[in-house]
Each structure stands twice: as structure tokens, then as C-alpha cells.
Amino acid sequence: MTQQSTFKFKIGLITATIWDNDGFFSVDISRSYKNGEGDWRTTSAFSHNDLLNVAKCAERAENWISRKQAAASQ
Numbered sequence: 422m423t424q425q426s427t428f429k430f431k432i433g434l435i436t437a438t439i440w441d442n443d444g445f446f447s448v449d450i451s452r453s454y455k456n457g458e459g460d461w462r463t464t465s466a467f468s469h470n471d472l473l474n475v476a477k478c479a480e481r482a483e484n485w486i487s488r489k490q491a492a493a494s495q
Contacts, residue, residue, distance in 0.1 A: 426438045426439060430481045432477050432478055434453045435450065435471055436452075436453065437449070437450050448479070448482045452466070452471055
């Protein structure tokens with residue numbers, strides 16, 4: 422069975438994917454790129470130019486998770 426992501430944030434080529442595992446949230450951050458054949462791939466390696474967007478995606482993911490957890494505790 423394939424698990425579906427709960428939410429995604431994308432800034433440029435950087436994507437933060439949020440997963441909900443019965444109330445425990447985890448986040449995958451990846452960068453999209455085209456390989457030599459022109460096919461889209463993803464990697465978890467980031468260049469210096471990617472780091473600001475990585476930080477912004479991580480912050481947005483943290484805010485989203487915090488709001489979900491606060492709503493669930495009410």
C-alpha cells in the first residue's frame with residue numbers, strides 16, 4: 422500500500438513533503454533536477470543557492486504541523 426503525503430510546500434525546485442503517521446508528523450525535503458536525458462529526478466543534496474529555500478520550506482512545514490497539532494489538542 423502506498424502512503425499518501427499529507428501536505429506539500431514548494432519553493433522553486435525545493436519541496437517539503439509532510440507525512441502524518443497517526444499524529445506523528447515527519448518531513449522530507451528534496452530538490453528537483455533534470456538528469457542528462459531530460460527526466461525529472463529528486464535528490465536530498467542541496468547547493469548553496471538552495472539553502473534559503475530549504476530553510477523557508479522547513480519553516481512553513483513547522484508552522485503547518487504546529488497548527489495541526491494545536492487544532493487536534495482542542
